[in-house]
Amino acid sequence: MQEHDVSWVRTEMVLAEAAPRSQAGFGAWFRKNLFATPIDAALTVLALLALAWAVPQILNWAFFSAQWTGADRSACLTVAQGGSHPDGWSGACWAFVSAKFGQFMFGRYPIEERWRVILTGILFVALLAPLLIPRAPYKGLNAILFFGLFPFVAFFLLVGGFFGLPYVETSLWGGLLVTLVLSYVGIVVSLPLGIILALGRRSHMPAVKLLSVIFIETVRGVPLVTVLFMASFMLPLFAPPGVTFDKLLRALIGVALFASAYMAEVVRGGLQAIPKGQYEGADSLGLGYWQKMGLIIMPQALKLVIPGIVNTFIGMFKDTTLVLIISMFDLLGIVKQNLADANWATPQTAKTGLVFAGFVFWIFCFSMSRYSMYMERRLDTGLRR
Amino acid sequence: MKNTLKVVLGAAALGLMASVASAGTLEDVKAKGFVQCGVNTALAGFSAPDDKGNWTGLDVDFCRAVAAAIFGDGNKVKFTPLSAKDRFTALQSGEVDLLSRNTTWTIQRDTALGLNFAGVTYYDGQGFMVNAKKLPGVNSALQLSGASVCVQSGTTTELNLADYFKANNLEYNPVVFEKVEEANAAYDSGRCDAYTTDQSGLYAIRLTLAAPDDHVVLPEIISKEPLGPSVRQGDDKWFDIVKWTYYALLTAEELGITQANVDEMKNSASPEIKRVLGVEAETKIGTDLGLDNDWVVKIVKATGNYGEIFERNVGSGSPLKIARGLNGLWTKGGLQYAMPIR
Numbered sequence: 001m002q003e004h005d006v007s008w009v010r011t012e013m014v015l016a017e018a019a020p021r022s023q024a025g026f027g028a029w030f031r032k033n034l035f036a037t038p039i040d041a042a043l044t045v046l047a048l049l050a051l052a053w054a055v056p057q058i059l060n061w062a063f064f065s066a067q068w069t070g071a072d073r074s075a076c077l078t079v080a081q082g083g084s085h086p087d088g089w090s091g092a093c094w095a096f097v098s099a100k101f102g103q104f105m106f107g108r109y110p111i112e113e114r115w116r117v118i119l120t121g122i123l124f125v126a127l128l129a130p131l132l133i134p135r136a137p138y139k140g141l142n143a144i145l146f147f148g149l150f151p152f153v154a155f156f157l158l159v160g161g162f163f164g165l166p167y168v169e170t171s172l173w174g175g176l177l178v179t180l181v182l183s184y185v186g187i188v189v190s191l192p193l194g195i196i197l198a199l200g201r202r203s204h205m206p207a208v209k210l211l212s213v214i215f216i217e218t219v220r221g222v223p224l225v226t227v228l229f230m231a232s233f234m235l236p237l238f239a240p241p242g243v244t245f246d247k248l249l250r251a252l253i254g255v256a257l258f259a260s261a262y263m264a265e266v267v268r269g270g271l272q273a274i275p276k277g278q279y280e281g282a283d284s285l286g287l288g289y290w291q292k293m294g295l296i297i298m299p300q301a302l303k304l305v306i307p308g309i310v311n312t313f314i315g316m317f318k319d320t321t322l323v324l325i326i327s328m329f330d331l332l333g334i335v336k337q338n339l340a341d342a343n344w345a346t347p348q349t350a351k352t353g354l355v356f357a358g359f360v361f362w363i364f365c366f367s368m369s370r371y372s373m374y375m376e377r378r379l380d381t382g383l384r385r
Numbered sequence: 386m387k388n389t390l391k392v393v394l395g396a397a398a399l400g401l402m403a404s405v406a407s408a409g410t411l412e413d414v415k416a417k418g419f420v421q422c423g424v425n426t427a428l429a430g431f432s433a434p435d436d437k438g439n440w441t442g443l444d445v446d447f448c449r450a451v452a453a454a455i456f457g458d459g460n461k462v463k464f465t466p467l468s469a470k471d472r473f474t475a476l477q478s479g480e481v482d483l484l485s486r487n488t489t490w491t492i493q494r495d496t497a498l499g500l501n502f503a504g505v506t507y508y509d510g511q512g513f514m515v516n517a518k519k520l521p522g523v524n525s526a527l528q529l530s531g532a533s534v535c536v537q538s539g540t541t542t543e544l545n546l547a548d549y550f551k552a553n554n555l556e557y558n559p560v561v562f563e564k565v566e567e568a569n570a571a572y573d574s575g576r577c578d579a580y581t582t583d584q585s586g587l588y589a590i591r592l593t594l595a596a597p598d599d600h601v602v603l604p605e606i607i608s609k610e611p612l613g614p615s616v617r618q619g620d621d622k623w624f625d626i627v628k629w630t631y632y633a634l635l636t637a638e639e640l641g642i643t644q645a646n647v648d649e650m651k652n653s654a655s656p657e658i659k660r661v662l663g664v665e666a667e668t669k670i671g672t673d674l675g676l677d678n679d680w681v682v683k684i685v686k687a688t689g690n691y692g693e694i695f696e697r698n699v700g701s702g703s704p705l706k707i708a709r710g711l712n713g714l715w716t717k718g719g720l721q722y723a724m725p726i727r
Contacts, residue, residue, distance in 0.1 A: 073592070073704060080596050099436045108438045171465070232471055237478055327426055327466045337466075338434055340427035342704045345592035347573070350566070 062355070065091030067348075069098070076346040083346075093348040097356045100338050104356070107174015107334055113166060116157045117177055123150065124184075132371060134378065147188055170248035174329040176360065178248070182255050182320040182330070187313055189256040194263025195302075199293065201264065202271055212264070219261035225322055227254050232326035251323045259316045266308035270301030303379045310372035314365045332357045410482050410616070410623035411455070411675050419461045422448035423481035426466040429589035430699035430707070431487050431507075440464050443698040444485040447506055447614055447631070450688045451483060454630045454680045459687030473498055476617060483627060485614040487585075500615040501624045504631035506691075507613075507699075508711035508720055510606035511545050512584035514591065518599045520578055526605040533558040535568045535577035541608070546581050549607040569593065583610055588705045606711075622675055629674060633681045635723035636661055637690035639714055644689035647682055661726050670726060681726070691721065 022028060035041040067076045067085070076093035077083025085091070097104070106114050127146040130136035158181075161167035173181070200212030231250040274297055282292040302309070324333040335353040338344070414420055424432040424444050432442040449459035465481050476484045477499065487509070488494070490502040513526045513534075523529065526549070536543050538561045550557045560577045562568035572580040573594050580587065584602060591597045614631070616624050637643075640658050642650045651664050659665045663678035671678035688694055695712060696702045713719025 078595075080598060082597075103434060103436075103438045108434075111437070171463075229470075237474060325468075327468055327471070329426075329466075337427040340429045340433040340589075341435065342429040342433065342589065342592065343435070345429060345589065345704060347593050347595050350593065 061090060062092050065089065066094050067091055068094050070095035071099070072343045073346045073349070076344075076348050081346070091348065092355065093344075093346060093352045096338075096344050096346075096349050096352055099344070100335075100353075103334055103338060104175045104331060106177050107329055108172040109168060109174070109177065110166075110172065113160070113168055116160070116165065116168075120154045120157045123153065124180075151185075151188070170246055173248060175334045176331045178323065178328060179317070179320050179330045181248070182251060182323065183313075183317045185252050186255045186259045186316045186320075190259035190263045190312070190316070191309070193256075193260035195267050195298070197260060197264035198267035198271060201268055216261045216264050219257055220265070224254065224258050224319060225325055227258070228322060228325045247326055247328055251326060251328060255316065255320065255323075258319075259312060262312050262315075263309065266305050266312055267301065269308060270303075270305035271297065273304050274301055306372050306376050306379070310368055314368055317364060317368070318361065331360060410620045411626060414455060414482055414623075418456075419463050420448060420452045420455065420483060421463050421465060421481045422451070423465045423467045423472055423475050423484040423486050424448065425486045426468055428487060429592075430585060430703060430705045432464075432466075441698065443507060443694060444487060444614075446688045446694045446698060447485045447634075448483060450634060450684045450694075451627055451630045453683045453687030454626060454633070454676055457677075457683040457687075473500070476500065476615065479617075482623070483614060483616055487612045488615060490611045490613050490615075494615070499618045501618050502613045502615045503624065503628040505611040505613045505720075506631065507585065507611075509583045509585050509610040509612050510711075511542055511581060511608040511610065512587055512606050513603040514572075514580045514587045514600050515578060515603060516575070516599055517601045518596075519575065524601075524603065526603045526607070527553060527555070529557065529579055530555040531557065532578035533560050533576070535560050535562065535572045535580045537561075537565055537568050537582065538563055542582055545608040585699065585705075585707060588699075588707050592704055626674060626676065629726070630684060632723040632726065633661070633684050634688075634691040634694065635714070635721050636726050637681060637685045638692040639716065639723060642681075642685055642690060644685055644693060647685045651682070657727075 018024065022031075034044040070076060070093075074083045075095045076085075076091075078085045078087050078089045080087050102111065102114070106117055109117060127142065127150055131139070131142050131146055136142070156162055157165070158173075158177075159168065159170070197212050197216055200208045201216065203209050203212070228251060231245075231254060232247065235245060235250070278296055278300065279292065282296040287295065320330050321332045323330055324336075329337055335357045339350050339353055422445075424440065424442070427433055428442070428444075430442055431444045432440060435441050445464065448462050448464065452462035453459040455461075465475060467475050467481070467484075467486055472484055472486050472488065473494075475481050484500070485506075487507070488502075489509075490505060494500050495502060513529065515523050515529070515532075517523070520532075529550075534546060534557055536546055536559055543559065543561065546557075546559065560571060562571060565582075568580070568582075569590050571577060572590075580590070582590070584606065587602050591600050591602070594600055614627055616627055637647075640650075640655075640661060642658065642662070647662070650658055651662050653659060653662075656665070660668065660670070661681050663671050663681060668678050671680045674680065677683070689697070692709075692714075695709065699705045699707045700709065709717070709719060711720050713721065715722040
């Protein structure tokens with residue numbers, strides 16, 4: 001054996017050199033991301049110019065020039081229009097939104113009963129938040145409370161007529177309340193019903209399969225607007241005189257069934273992505289149908305289609321504005337209705353009201369979207385890239 | 386209001402419904418304790434929510450007047466907001482007792498649709514608005530030769546416009562928009578010289594223009610749009626109550642009975658006022674109608690007379706500032722004429 005002289009072998013690691021100046025730091029980031037090619041550079045410059053043109057105007061309109069307080073339209077008018085702002089003034093009329101805020105949230109729900117809506121909202125958030133936080137304990141109990149008990153509590157609180165609570169008819173409901181009630185019911189009904197329909201469509205039992213296919217294809221083949229319109233226009237004609245169906249109930253059923261059909265197809269997409277080996281593996285373990293689906297197939301399939309599911313939820317949340325067709329006033333509907341109030345008719349009112357409605361919708365849709373991305377990352381255990 | 390398709394649909398619907406209209410609306414209303422009134426979902430001055438969410442407007446106040454005539458309380462009314470499409474179905478199916486939703490009185494609606502119009506609470510008609518700064522000196526629609534006119538598509542407004550200009554041998558460029566908001570924005574930005582829609586609508590749109598004082602509504606009215614409340618055919622008693630509520634509002638204005646002075650007026654020496662207010666001895670006017678004899682007092686206390694309702698909602702007391710014009714009393718050059726209460 002020959003002895004080696006090891007004195008030239010380094011005993012400690014060489015420290016990494018700092019990256020070349022052309023590859024690191026601010027300048028490099030700019031070059032790489034914004035000015036990599038002449039086309040990139042041109043686009044960057046154009047985008048910056050567009051931002052420089054738009055952002056100050058938007059900020060100025062929405063904040064710096066905006067009118068925040070006022071009792072009627074005169075607060076949001078220029079001198080030429082009969083108000084006090086200088087001519088050429090353009091700013092948001094937030095005074096309109098603040099004067100109508102109660103209506104935008106609750107519709108015509110009686111003012112002295114609005115605490116019931118607020119209480120329902122607090123319960124909703126209190127039950128939903130721990131459900132959404134993965135580390136929070138007692139998930140099972142929480143889910144039972146949220147999906148099983150909460151709908152009944154909310155029903156008693158909102159509708160009333162029990163335990164000394166005055167009855168509030170649903171024709172008085174409106175604004176964000178209606179939007180959220182429709183969305184909540186749509187989501188809570190459509191996910192389980194959609195899963196069952198998806199399983200039914202892939203079932204080997206002819207009757208179950210046929211019924212599921214008929215339901216899904218019929219509902220998907222008709223626009224929601226048509227169904228709502230028929231429900232409000234034709235149904236009263238066929239019903240015996242004096243019998244009226246609650247409009248909110250009609251809308252709830254329509255929206256929930258619609259979302260279920262779309263959800264079924266999303267879930268079916270997930271089921272199709274599961275390799276046959278998973279089914280066979282489950283079978284070889286001796287699991288029954290529901291065990292197989294519940295323990296092996298569904299967890300994988302649903303995880304795959306989270307973007308599709310949330311997409312359906314967001315679509316449905318925005319579709320709730322269609323209830324305007326049957327003269328129910330969701331958030332957008334009640335904003336538009338209040339635009340007809342001559343006491344607030346100004347050139348700025350319509351813009352402000354619609355921007356407000358858009359912003360509220362955006363908050364809800366954006367949070368749903370962000371939460372779904374978080375869940376995707378968390379559950380993406382097998383296929384992380 | 387103006388689409389033949391809707392009318393055909395409505396007529397088809399009514400074929401199905403002809404038998405449903407039941408007698409005894411007044412008894413039904415008294416039993417349930419309120420009048421169910423169909424109003425517009427949102428129309429400035431006619432039916433719109435105030436800051437607290439209460440319904441206000443000329444059509445809304447008429448509903449309150451009917452409720453007051455029956456119950457003595459203008460708040461014993463529930464409102465059903467109705468779109469142009471579902472208003473007739475709602476009335477025919479019994480969902481509402483009374484339709485007070487800026488509906489034009491036409492023979493087709495009176496006969497084929499099976500409605501009974503109780504009167505004309507607002508004489509509307511299609512008119513023109515122009516920018517006086519842009520077109521100085523224009524004070525008649527006949528001077529609009531060669532003008533571009535903003536108009537909403539698919540309405541009779543568009544047809545009336547064509548007819549009017551053709552009949553007067555005038556040239557014009559229609560600038561057609563699908564939605565009313567688009568038409569407003571286009572007019573405000575100066576894309577058209579003139580804007581045409583119903584006159585009450587022109588006044589409402591003017592409020593949202595950048596410089597409302599630059600715009601004038603021309604005096605010509607080129608179509609008849611008499612708007613009034615309607616009920617189902619086949620219940621004459623209920624029809625009478627709605628009809629005479631309207632006449633009572635007009636009569637009160639004619640006699641100078643207002644919300645403020647109605648109680649003093651009961652002591653008036655005038656036999657006519659005494660008769661109308663039901664303080665004449667052994668009067669049966671109210672009870673013959675199926676109401677109490679002081680029904681006019683109740684109406685005026687709840688809503689004021691017709692003039693007060695008009696000024697409060699669309700006239701000088703409102704931002705719309707519509708002149709009485711055709712809606713003035715017949716004694717003052719208008720068309721509002723009440724049948725005598727005696």
